[in-house]
Amino acid sequence: MNYRIISFDIFQTLVDVNERIPEIWRGILKDSYTDEKARQGAKAILSTLPNVYEKAVQSEQFKTMTEVYQECAQKAMEKLNFKTTAQDVAYNLMCQHAKAPFFHDVLDCMKKLRPKYQIILSSDSNHLMVDDLICKITYDKAFISDDLKSYKGNKSGKFFHTVLGQLDTEPKEIIHIGDSSADVLGAHRAGITSCWINRDNRKWNNPIKPDFIIQNFNDLVDIL
Template sequence: MNPYKVVSLDMFQTLVNIEGRRNRIWKPILQQDFSEARALELAQALLNHYFAQAAAIRDAGSFCTSQEIYRSGFEKVFHEHRLSFDCHEAVDILFAEHRLSGLYADTRPFLQKISEAYQVCIVSDTDTLMLPDFYKEYPIRLFTSEDYGSYKNDGLNRMFTEVIAYYGVQPGEILHIGDSASDVLGAARAGIRSCWINRTGSAWNHAGQPPDYTVGNLEEIYAILEPGVHTAHT
């Protein structure tokens, strides 16, 4: 018998690919000084700040929206690299490009198939304004950090407990699929089975409980959801 009633999904790098939009974020900022190498350097600096600040906020038991964290990150990057650009406008550009992120080829077929057989939700550590709205075409419930003032793997673990409460099922009846350590570790702490989608073939090198399942794409998840498949594998 299939143990799962709910399929929970991360958004970025699970259903949609932001990589193709990154250069577009920096073109209007750098203008005539734009180059792919320069954009890559600044994008990495911004991400480093985002992850460091998000971790500090999470460890302090506090919360800030993605908009607030990215605005602070742009301020720091612009100062360090002597760039003159409005950080609020930069955040608007970044959010707009995230909304334009392209779907992976396996996303629509996967959503169509599982939404016919399961209750489906998206759980994302972002502001709602940052998300593409294709999910509205399906019977999908959205849970964002902005709405709940929490992150997937913070001390409260509210994101996943809210999912459990909303559907009124046992944690083990939910399968969460995502590309980050927060997806796996946060789900595990709530008793939810985790599936790490590893599209790049990376090694799992994070402390804590490893994923119950590892897949390279969404199509491989069908085998996990088939009745009688109970064995966890990585």
């Protein structure tokens, strides 16, 4: 297939947010920080976020990413005895996303792809999370859920249909790479080729399968 446009998810695809977990919780807990509390906090957020996010994705009324993270933080803090507010937790989480490091294979790969393809970014996020991050790479256009008022996993396919409309292109001309089921299913609903990046050997648990599966960006270069 001769693709013209490559769409990249950002978090856990281009950058590793998990690397910022200690800094996230240092900013939240301050003098009461311990590594164990950071582990507990991260576990609470990760166990709560999927359900909160899924409710937001399927809601008829769009919820911003700030609202999603505040609700997630509220539920997580109810499980913990941390002296902080859901607002502080959500704000620190979003700020630290923007400071996440790129995976080691990303920048070199994108440098190789840039002369041949139009590069776009497709992210369920807001500008607090991405603006200080994406200025470090070269891309053509960024599609952010808070701007589009839709998430990638929405069953109507609004996010990626909007991408197609704004780029004035056909689905067959795009391949989208991301780490989540929302990336794969959202692209599929819009007729876009999907590529699941599975860096940590997870199992795929959905009857709709990605068109391609890669473990790193070197594998992506081989596919293209």
